[in-house]
Amino acid sequence: MSGQAETTQGIGLRDVLQSFRHWGNLFALIWGASPGYLIRIVMLYLLLGIVPILSLVATQQLINGVVTGVSAGGKQALGAFAWYVGVLVFKQGLSLAQAYYEGLFQQLIANTVQGKVMEKAVTLGLADIENTQVQEQLKRAQQDVMFRPYQMFTQMLGVINHLVTLVSTVLLLIVWKWWVVLVVAATTGISFFTMLSINREQFLISYERASKHREAWYYGFVLTHDKAVKEVRLFQLGSFFLDKFKAIYQDFYLVDRRMAKKRLIWSSAYQGLNLLSLAGMIYLAVREAFQKLIQVGDLYGYVQAITLTQSSAQTVFSNVLAICQHNLYIEQLFVFLALPSSEPALRLADASGQEQQSLETIETFEFRNVSFRYPGTERDVLRNVSFTLRRGECIAVVGRNGSGKSTLAKLMTQLYEGYEGEILVNGSQTSAWGVAQLQKRIGVLFQDFMQYEMSVRHNIGFGNTLVLAQDDKLLEASDRTGIGSFVRNLPKQLNTELGRWLVNGEQLSGGQWQRIAIARAFVREADLYVLDEPNAALDPIAESEVFEKIRDLLRDRLGLFIAHRLTSARFANQILVMEDGAVIEQGTHDELMARNGQYAEMYRVQMKLYEVKT
Numbered sequence: 001m002s003g004q005a006e007t008t009q010g011i012g013l014r015d016v017l018q019s020f021r022h023w024g025n026l027f028a029l030i031w032g033a034s035p036g037y038l039i040r041i042v043m044l045y046l047l048l049g050i051v052p053i054l055s056l057v058a059t060q061q062l063i064n065g066v067v068t069g070v071s072a073g074g075k076q077a078l079g080a081f082a083w084y085v086g087v088l089v090f091k092q093g094l095s096l097a098q099a100y101y102e103g104l105f106q107q108l109i110a111n112t113v114q115g116k117v118m119e120k121a122v123t124l125g126l127a128d129i130e131n132t133q134v135q136e137q138l139k140r141a142q143q144d145v146m147f148r149p150y151q152m153f154t155q156m157l158g159v160i161n162h163l164v165t166l167v168s169t170v171l172l173l174i175v176w177k178w179w180v181v182l183v184v185a186a187t188t189g190i191s192f193f194t195m196l197s198i199n200r201e202q203f204l205i206s207y208e209r210a211s212k213h214r215e216a217w218y219y220g221f222v223l224t225h226d227k228a229v230k231e232v233r234l235f236q237l238g239s240f241f242l243d244k245f246k247a248i249y250q251d252f253y254l255v256d257r258r259m260a261k262k263r264l265i266w267s268s269a270y271q272g273l274n275l276l277s278l279a280g281m282i283y284l285a286v287r288e289a290f291q292k293l294i295q296v297g298d299l300y301g302y303v304q305a306i307t308l309t310q311s312s313a314q315t316v317f318s319n320v321l322a323i324c325q326h327n328l329y330i331e332q333l334f335v336f337l338a339l340p341s342s343e344p345a346l347r348l349a350d351a352s353g354q355e356q357q358s359l360e361t362i363e364t365f366e367f368r369n370v371s372f373r374y375p376g377t378e379r380d381v382l383r384n385v386s387f388t389l390r391r392g393e394c395i396a397v398v399g400r401n402g403s404g405k406s407t408l409a410k411l412m413t414q415l416y417e418g419y420e421g422e423i424l425v426n427g428s429q430t431s432a433w434g435v436a437q438l439q440k441r442i443g444v445l446f447q448d449f450m451q452y453e454m455s456v457r458h459n460i461g462f463g464n465t466l467v468l469a470q471d472d473k474l475l476e477a478s479d480r481t482g483i484g485s486f487v488r489n490l491p492k493q494l495n496t497e498l499g500r501w502l503v504n505g506e507q508l509s510g511g512q513w514q515r516i517a518i519a520r521a522f523v524r525e526a527d528l529y530v531l532d533e534p535n536a537a538l539d540p541i542a543e544s545e546v547f548e549k550i551r552d553l554l555r556d557r558l559g560l561f562i563a564h565r566l567t568s569a570r571f572a573n574q575i576l577v578m579e580d581g582a583v584i585e586q587g588t589h590d591e592l593m594a595r596n597g598q599y600a601e602m603y604r605v606q607m608k609l610y611e612v613k614t
């Protein structure tokens with residue numbers, strides 16, 4: 001994130017110049033989108049660059065031809081007219097081709113940039129996705145940069161194109177009066193640094209906006225997402241969120257208005273200066289025409305050359321300014337694309353210099369004095385946790401809210417690095433096997449499992465994409481969670497779309513979604529199953545059915561499940577009782593009851609809830 005830190009601490013001319021360092025990457029990106037289109041568009045811009053001077057000379061010839069042609073029989077005038085029409089046709093043809101290629105190329109570049117941003121996002125780890133700075137950087141990368149690379153590219157071409165025009169008109173003017181060129185250069189150059197500073201300020205404003213944009217997105221989500229709308233309606237929170245949403249955009253508007261005013265004032269001053277010098281130079285040319293020092297056609301030519309020189313010089317300067325500004329934004333894209341990933345499965349730590357062994361099966365899984373704190377936080381949420389799980393065994397983890405149970409599940413599934421202590425698989429460090437290999441052998445149900453707005457096939461098959469097309473395996477997994485007959489009775493069975501976000505699919509109940517998610521864990525040919533509250537949304541009959549199946553499945557595998565309903569923990573070979581990140585009790589149900597500690601107390605409290613008071 002060093003690039004990001006640098007950028008926030010004020011931007012000087014040096015930073016602007018430094019931001020040109022990404023031009024190589026930018027060119028590679030644009031070239032990668034379509035080399036053919038790139039070459040064609042560059043050629044078109046170059047040709048368009050010489051059009052103004054061609055039409056200027058054609059008009060000059062035409063006027064002079066008409067003036068002198070009357071006496072010379074009109075031959076010169078006709079030739080000049082043909083030349084003039086030819087230039088018009090040429091220009092029109094180039095403009096049509098330019099519009100065609102530019103439209104398509106712009107789309108291709110935007111697609112390439114979006115693709116790259118998403119490719120990078122896929123490589124980020126859970127710790128990155130939970131990191132606000134990374135999210136903001138993602139937002140910045142996504143924000144304007146979709147259209148900026150193309151704009152920057154056309155502005156670069158615009159610079160080349162107008163430089164060609166500029167050189168040709170300047171040559172014409174030098175023949176007339178060389179110092180006129182200096183006047184044009186001076187007036188145009190004056191605005192450069194003022195505008196550069198305004199652009200810098202504008203960039204800082206949009207840099208800081210990333211977090212506000214995310215906040216606004218969140219309020220928009222709460223106001224429009226079906227999950228949130230229930231509460232929003234019932235608690236009448238609509239106007240509360242709407243006000244917050246509107247306030248953010250109103251603030252943006254006020255700041256933008258201030259900037260627009262500033263820009264207007266400076267641009268007016270600059271345009272005034274320009275007009276003044278233009279009028280002076282045109283006056284000079286008209287006077288010479290009156291004094292018969294130049295012909296009428298020449299007068300036209302010089303007036304055109306003066307305005308063209310001035311407008312081309314202005315365009316070159318404003319394009320250079322815009323490019324400097326785009327650079328700052330585009331840097332955000334490359335800063336994001338260069339972010340290091342915290343994803344353990346992708347990191348080199350996987351190899352860590354050790355020869356990786358192939359992992360056929362997991363036989364034992366051990367935590368040895370594992371302590372962990374989430375990245376960017378100060379508090380250990382796991383403290384010296386130790387346990388061993390062997391094939392054929394099942395561990396239940398119980399404990400109060402926030403005691404660290406789900407964190408334990410996330411560490412077992414190798415979603416985070418940076419823990420202290422050791423996690424051993426078959427007696428060896430996880431690095432000996434590599435995270436990717438380990439994850440392949442783990443089936444998991446997270447507490448906040450996904451509800452994919454896709455078909456049942458995808459919702460179950462994502463647990464093992466190898467069997468996505470194998471109906472028997474998918475149905476077998478759904479049978480394991482007692483949802484098989486429900487799936488068979490759906491309108492399109494496994495191909496029935498679920499949810500109502502993308503299509504008008506079948507919406508499931510909370511418990512049905514949970515069973516689908518458990519089926520997703522079960523369809524994986526895994527050795528170790530980690531289930532975080534598999535019974536949270538199940539009715540008592542479904543719970544007992546599902547636990548029956550879990551018991552069957554885990555008979556010759558390794559299992560760990562987290563449960564708040566302690567009756568389900570009874571069948572586990574071992575129960576871990578967690579409190580404040582530490583395992584405070586460990587043993588079978590009977591052992592823990594006999595010990596009469598926290599587990600026994602929780603169990604008794606729960607049993608009491610079920611007693612019918614008479």
Ligand SMILES: Nc1ncnc2c1ncn2[C@@H]1O[C@H](COP(=O)(O)OP(=O)(O)OP(=O)(O)O)[C@@H](O)[C@H]1O
Nearest residue numbers: 130374377381399400401402403404405406407408
């Ligand atoms: N992604 C995260 N980043 C930072 N802190 C986190 C994160 N997830 C959880 N925590 C913190 O870690 C602690 C343990 O959370 P965890 O989710 O593991 O508890 P739990 O025992 O599963 O709770 P529950 O029974 O409510 O599901 C909590 O104090 C929580 O605030």
